[in-house]
Amino acid sequence: MRIIDFLIKPLRERKPGRGLLVFGVIVVLTVVAMAILAPFISPYNPTQIGEDIFAPPSLKHPMGTNNLGQDVFSRIIWGSRIILYVVAVATTLSIAIGVPLGLLSGYYGGKTDRTLSMIMDSIYSFPSLILAIVIAVVLGPSPINTAVAISFVYVPTYFRMVRGQTLSLKGQLFVEAARAIGTKSSEIMRKYILPNVLPTILVVFTLSVADAILTEAGLSFLGLSVTPPTPDWGYDLHVGQPFLLDGYWWLAFFPGIMIMLLAMGFAMIGEAINERLSLGTR
Amino acid sequence: MLLEVKNLGVYYYTLSGVVRGAENVSFSVREGEWITFVGESGSGKSTVAHAVINLVPSPGKIVTGEVLFQGKNLLAMKPEELRKIRGKDISMVFQDPMTSLDPLRKVGDQIVEAMRVHGVDDDEARQRAKEILEKVNLPADRLDYYPHQLSGGQRQRISIAIAMAFNPKLLIADEPTTALDVIVQDAIMDLIDEMKDEGTSIYFVTHDISLAAERSDRIAVMYAGELVEIGTTEQIIENPLHPYTRALVESVPDLWKESEVRAIPGYPPDLRNPPSGCRFHPRCPIFKEKAELKGRCDVRGPETLEVEPGHFVACHLYGGA
Amino acid sequence: MSEPLLKVRELKKYFPVKRSLLEAFRKKEERYVRAVDGISFDIRKGETLALIGESGCGKTTAGRTILRLIEPTEGEIIFDGTDVTQLSQDELRPFRKRMQIIFQDPYSSLSPRMRIGDAIAHPLLVHGLAEKDEAKEIALKMLRRVGLTPEDEFYDRYPHHLSGGQRQRVVIARAMVLKPEFIVADEAVSMIDVSMRASILELLESFKEEYNLSQLFITHDIAVGKLIADRIAVMYLGKIVEMGPIREVLRNPAHPYTMALIQAVPSIVRRKKEKKLRITGEVPNAAEIPPGCRFHPRCPFADELCRGDEPELVEVSHGHFVACHHPLH
Numbered sequence: 001m002r003i004i005d006f007l008i009k010p011l012r013e014r015k016p017g018r019g020l021l022v023f024g025v026i027v028v029l030t031v032v033a034m035a036i037l038a039p040f041i042s043p044y045n046p047t048q049i050g051e052d053i054f055a056p057p058s059l060k061h062p063m064g065t066n067n068l069g070q071d072v073f074s075r076i077i078w079g080s081r082i083i084l085y086v087v088a089v090a091t092t093l094s095i096a097i098g099v100p101l102g103l104l105s106g107y108y109g110g111k112t113d114r115t116l117s118m119i120m121d122s123i124y125s126f127p128s129l130i131l132a133i134v135i136a137v138v139l140g141p142s143p144i145n146t147a148v149a150i151s152f153v154y155v156p157t158y159f160r161m162v163r164g165q166t167l168s169l170k171g172q173l174f175v176e177a178a179r180a181i182g183t184k185s186s187e188i189m190r191k192y193i194l195p196n197v198l199p200t201i202l203v204v205f206t207l208s209v210a211d212a213i214l215t216e217a218g219l220s221f222l223g224l225s226v227t228p229p230t231p232d233w234g235y236d237l238h239v240g241q242p243f244l245l246d247g248y249w250w251l252a253f254f255p256g257i258m259i260m261l262l263a264m265g266f267a268m269i270g271e272a273i274n275e276r277l278s279l280g281t282r
Numbered sequence: 283m284l285l286e287v288k289n290l291g292v293y294y295y296t297l298s299g300v301v302r303g304a305e306n307v308s309f310s311v312r313e314g315e316w317i318t319f320v321g322e323s324g325s326g327k328s329t330v331a332h333a334v335i336n337l338v339p340s341p342g343k344i345v346t347g348e349v350l351f352q353g354k355n356l357l358a359m360k361p362e363e364l365r366k367i368r369g370k371d372i373s374m375v376f377q378d379p380m381t382s383l384d385p386l387r388k389v390g391d392q393i394v395e396a397m398r399v400h401g402v403d404d405d406e407a408r409q410r411a412k413e414i415l416e417k418v419n420l421p422a423d424r425l426d427y428y429p430h431q432l433s434g435g436q437r438q439r440i441s442i443a444i445a446m447a448f449n450p451k452l453l454i455a456d457e458p459t460t461a462l463d464v465i466v467q468d469a470i471m472d473l474i475d476e477m478k479d480e481g482t483s484i485y486f487v488t489h490d491i492s493l494a495a496e497r498s499d500r501i502a503v504m505y506a507g508e509l510v511e512i513g514t515t516e517q518i519i520e521n522p523l524h525p526y527t528r529a530l531v532e533s534v535p536d537l538w539k540e541s542e543v544r545a546i547p548g549y550p551p552d553l554r555n556p557p558s559g560c561r562f563h564p565r566c567p568i569f570k571e572k573a574e575l576k577g578r579c580d581v582r583g584p585e586t587l588e589v590e591p592g593h594f595v596a597c598h599l600y601g602g603a
Numbered sequence: 604m605s606e607p608l609l610k611v612r613e614l615k616k617y618f619p620v621k622r623s624l625l626e627a628f629r630k631k632e633e634r635y636v637r638a639v640d641g642i643s644f645d646i647r648k649g650e651t652l653a654l655i656g657e658s659g660c661g662k663t664t665a666g667r668t669i670l671r672l673i674e675p676t677e678g679e680i681i682f683d684g685t686d687v688t689q690l691s692q693d694e695l696r697p698f699r700k701r702m703q704i705i706f707q708d709p710y711s712s713l714s715p716r717m718r719i720g721d722a723i724a725h726p727l728l729v730h731g732l733a734e735k736d737e738a739k740e741i742a743l744k745m746l747r748r749v750g751l752t753p754e755d756e757f758y759d760r761y762p763h764h765l766s767g768g769q770r771q772r773v774v775i776a777r778a779m780v781l782k783p784e785f786i787v788a789d790e791a792v793s794m795i796d797v798s799m800r801a802s803i804l805e806l807l808e809s810f811k812e813e814y815n816l817s818q819l820f821i822t823h824d825i826a827v828g829k830l831i832a833d834r835i836a837v838m839y840l841g842k843i844v845e846m847g848p849i850r851e852v853l854r855n856p857a858h859p860y861t862m863a864l865i866q867a868v869p870s871i872v873r874r875k876k877e878k879k880l881r882i883t884g885e886v887p888n889a890a891e892i893p894p895g896c897r898f899h900p901r902c903p904f905a906d907e908l909c910r911g912d913e914p915e916l917v918e919v920s921h922g923h924f925v926a927c928h929h930p931l932h
């Protein structure tokens with residue numbers, strides 16, 4: 001409830017970053033709506049091969065058709081499902097692993113903390129796309145495996161952020177006060193530290209979602225995510241790219257612009273929340 | 283008159299609204315006197331001290347008034363002219379000397395730099411730096427220290443040393459001892475006293491009325507952005523006129539006073555939306571008691587009146603109907 | 604005279620100083636900051652002891668160590684007959700209910716994301732003293748009791764909506780909701796605006812009377828101490844240098860440091876000319892405590908004896924103790 005309020009309120013308030021936020025929220029909500037309503041709004045079956053190949057955008061095919069005569073618009077609409085699904089599973093996984101580990105590590109410190117930090121830092125120091133590629137190759141192409149690969153890359157991001165915040169919150173008087181009233185450690189973490197880390201998790205979440213979208217698109221561009229003919233933005237971008245030179249720009253253009261818009265949408269929400277938070281501390 | 287402030291007003295334009303930091307503030311500082319501004323946080327005492335030298339921190343803006351220093355309006359001066367006065371004729375000391383000292387440079391270099399700005403050559407500046415360090419009771423080797431190697435008290439001595447460098451006509455000291463322990467505070471106050479003995483006027487700002495009473499010639503009391511009472515130390519301490527001043531004097535614990543301490547009810551107002559009329563009326567015990575004050579204190583702001591020679595107060599209780 | 608509620612005996616807290624790599628190689632001995640270096644005192648039921656000292660004297664560490672928010676290095680803390688230093692954190696939990704702390708900084712002692720009503724109700728839930736609804740009822744009553752009305756409106760607010768004075772009332776309510784027997788008040792009013800200090804002190808005083816509280820009131824401000832304490836203990840560099848009934852100590856300080864401290868306090872009725880015993884310098888670093896009497900480098904009366912021998916705390920008059928080779932009377 002409070003989280004929702006936290007998200008809605010800034011939309012109404014005239015404060016810096018409102019434009020960013022409004023833009024981001026509109027883009028993200030549109031894509032989400034596309035994914036949910038796909039069966040109803042998609043004019044064609046996205047995998048239906050047709051005779052009308054390389055048709056330019058027209059009223060009949062708003063985004064044209066591709067080399068197999070599939071309607072690009074329909075593929076864009078259905079493709080949003082895959083990308084959102086993969087990204088949602090991936091971020092849920094990385095939050096579910098990264099946040100508790102960060103809390104424990106930061107709160108208790110000691111050997112566990114040092115070991116965990118070392119592991120996380122070494123994952124973090126790899127280039128994320130290459131790491132994701134390696135894992136995806138090992139696991140084999142499927143959306144859920146892609147999600148696992150991506151989540152693996154983002155666990156350290158959450159872990160490091162939560163651990164750092166926990167470390168500094170642990171030294172705050174209100175945590176000491178909680179100890180003074182006899183609160184158990186597990187409860188201190190849950191009731192006193194976690195709520196104070198949440199806003200930052202939200203920022204990292206939106207920013208890393210933006211990043212994860214690009215990673216997902218990258219993986220499927222390389223053919224490591226879905227198997228054809230499943231509609232997928234990254235894969236479609238890959239398929240359409242050779243035809244750019246022949247003048248069939250719409251094949252690659254629409255998937256590409258969608259990937260960019262969605263990533264930007266999340267990034268802007270993240271920026272806006274971040275700005276709001278740093279305002280609050282001033 | 284060394285410094286005359288007329289109808290000064292400072293607003294802070296924050297995201298959550300306009301904070302009326304100080305309004306209608308008029309007073310003067312005489313040659314060689316020690317005047318202390320007393321008030322709690324948010325009373326505007328610090329805002330006024332900064333406005334006097336045209337150094338209101340952003341998002342603050344001076345919206346009305348003039349500040350005459352030896353007859354010249356500081357607020358209308360070109361930055362270049364003002365710079366020549368700051369640090370030479372008017373020196374400043376702040377609560378946290380760490381913010382006014384550069385953490386990356388040795389304190390000696392900073393003192394020399396302060397003098398160089400005003401045209402003293404390096405060798406002479408070095409020599410003078412040693413002398414003033416002695417004056418503030420610090421060993422000369424401290425010149426080679428970095429600020430973080432010194433204690434809070436020693437840093438404050440350094441910033442006073444810098445302030446002393448030119449025998450300024452006016453020293454503005456904004457809560458210079460608030461972060462310090464009493465014994466060190468006392469020593470710093472002694473230093474400022476010495477400056478006064480050498481002819482510098484002291485414009486002191488503090489939240490501690492005892493500290494004000496101990497050394498000042500005159501005291502000005504601020505509440506919620508307004509100057510409510512000004513007079514000699516005796517007048518303010520022994521015969522406070524404004525109900526706020528009276529409450530303030532009665533509320534501080536004192537080692538040498540046997541009378542009971544009385545709390546002031548309520549909280550200071552939000553200056554984005556100050557109370558109508560007299561800003562103290564929601565907390566004023568006399569307003570609560572006397573029915574006839576209704577419709578006056580809560581409606582109209584009081585005029586400032588000279589009730590006895592040199593003793594001014596802004597309160598509806600004085601000056602008849 | 605009743606048996607003391609709290610007995611502190613030879614309490615020590617040393618913090619190790621981090622050695623540099625070079626020092627560690629040279630096997631240089633580990634050094635310690637002797638923040639609290641053997642202090643002993645009693646607090647009786649319903650009594651307030653003011654622990655006075657300058658910053659860095661160890662008074663705050665002492666307060667936290669007594670509540671075992673910091674683990675003591677050595678010494679006994681006997682609370683109502685039980686040595687709490689010997690208890691595990693679990694065994695300690697019932698005692699937490701009986702001893703509470705109020706911190707100096709009301710801004711960081713409340714969680715920014717917890718409604719203040721919940722902050723007050725939480726201790727009751729932790730100790731299983733009430734169910735959720737009942738805890739809320741009690742918290743509402745407590746809000747009213749500390750003057751934050753209308754209480755149901757305040758219950759739902761977050762700390763950032765409150766002024767410093769109001770926050771400190773919340774902190775006091777949170778500590779008092781458990782009806783503790785002993786309170787450590789660590790500079791409870793020094794960050795509060797002057798106009799509200801007296802009312803916070805009054806609030807503490809009213810709880811003290813209602814619960815017959817024993818208090819360790821830690822402060823740098825002797826004038827505040829005089830107002831609320833029965834006895835005073837003056838700390839310098841980790842040790843108590845003087846202790847006794849507050850009026851007696853203020854009237855007849857026996858330790859030169861106490862004297863200097865008293866004289867440095869500004870007053871609205873006394874001009875500066877009427878002072879003073881001059882002491883020089885500043886409190887040294889607690890990692891380099893001077894040999895002999897710790898105060899000797901700053902003391903105008905120091906002699907050979909003071910430089911070599913550390914004075915014991917001895918009784919100079921009834922209940923008035925001082926640790927000085929040359930007490931002022």
